[in-house]
Amino acid sequence: MIQEHEPFEPEATRRDAGDTESSCASRGWWDRNADEYQIEHGTFLGDDRFVWGPEGLDEVEAELLGPPEDLKGKDVLEIGAGAAQCSRWLIRQGARPVALDLSHRQLQHALRIGGVPLVEADAGALPFADGSFDLACSAYGALPFVADPVRVLREVHRVLRPGGRFVFSVTHPIRWAFPDEPGPEGLSVSASYFDRTPYVEQDEEGHAVYVEHHRTIGDRVRDVVAGGFRLLDLVEPEWPAWNTQEWGGWSPLRGNLIPGTAIFVCERE
Ligand SMILES: C[S@@+](CC[C@H](N)C(=O)[O-])C[C@H]1O[C@@H](n2cnc3c(N)ncnc32)[C@H](O)[C@@H]1O
Numbered sequence: 001m002i003q004e005h006e007p008f009e010p011e012a013t014r015r016d017a018g019d020t021e022s023s024c025a026s027r028g029w030w031d032r033n034a035d036e037y038q039i040e041h042g043t044f045l046g047d048d049r050f051v052w053g054p055e056g057l058d059e060v061e062a063e064l065l066g067p068p069e070d071l072k073g074k075d076v077l078e079i080g081a082g083a084a085q086c087s088r089w090l091i092r093q094g095a096r097p098v099a100l101d102l103s104h105r106q107l108q109h110a111l112r113i114g115g116v117p118l119v120e121a122d123a124g125a126l127p128f129a130d131g132s133f134d135l136a137c138s139a140y141g142a143l144p145f146v147a148d149p150v151r152v153l154r155e156v157h158r159v160l161r162p163g164g165r166f167v168f169s170v171t172h173p174i175r176w177a178f179p180d181e182p183g184p185e186g187l188s189v190s191a192s193y194f195d196r197t198p199y200v201e202q203d204e205e206g207h208a209v210y211v212e213h214h215r216t217i218g219d220r221v222r223d224v225v226a227g228g229f230r231l232l233d234l235v236e237p238e239w240p241a242w243n244t245q246e247w248g249g250w251s252p253l254r255g256n257l258i259p260g261t262a263i264f265v266c267e268r269e
Pocket of ligand 1: 023027030045079081082101103138141142143146
């Protein structure tokens with residue numbers, strides 16, 4: 001008799017998760033979910049737009065990496081690039097980006113769209129020589145998912161040339177205190193903002209299959225400084241009237257009341 005298996009439902013919990021466990025969980029989760037992610041969000045992201053997060057803040061208007069005309073000829077590292085949409089926009093500005101990601105399947109989507117040099121690696125161990133890049137960027141790539149963000153920042157510091165910018169976006173830390181729901185149920189505080197215990201989804205044997213790490217705003221500022229950077233700006237994009245779409249827990253309803261994304265504009269010391 002053929003045994004029918006229930007589809008596996010991971011258990012959501014809060015517990016510690018170290019560097020290796022977090023990386024393994026991220027690689028597996030993004031490999032399994034890349035297709036669905038690109039189908040669901042690919043149109044909003046565009047093949048060659050540079051969008052910083054679900055609010056839709058576009059680098060064309062934000063200029064967080066500097067004026068677009070100054071990007072010409074710059075070596076840029078994109079971390080947690082997914083399908084490398086941001087790198088394709090950088091190429092259009094005359095920059096020379098390299099798109100790095102941990103997930104093979106995400107990079108297959110980058111390859112499908114084409115046109116960008118790709119590297120499969122962990123943001124915590126960048127396979128580049130010291131001083132290889134003028135700029136680095138990351139739109140929700142890697143930093144929300146790693147146990148040791150200072151390690152990533154130190155690696156980015158190492159591969160950047162002096163004075164180079166690293167601009168990265170993450171889920172705004174205040175969101176940790178609220179349920180991750182786009183509707184009214186996502187508007188009431190349900191957890192402590194100060195509780196740094198990671199959010200973990202695990203299988204029947206207790207192995208993590210998805211991990212997100214929380215840092216308070218103060219933690220992130222200290223991480224940036226510990227990584228050897230000066231913080232030039234902290235951008236909290238407001239929800240624009242044109243954006244009527246929901247993206248997971250991000251929605252017009254919540255976006256009009258609380259920030260959803262934090263973008264750190266940093267300069268290498
Ligand atoms: C939310 S997606 C963002 C991708 C792209 N920037 C976008 O906006 O669609 C997060 C990406 O970070 C990658 N990632 C997660 N942890 C990573 C790590 N430790 N090193 C490198 N990439 C990582 C994932 O594989 C995934 O492609």
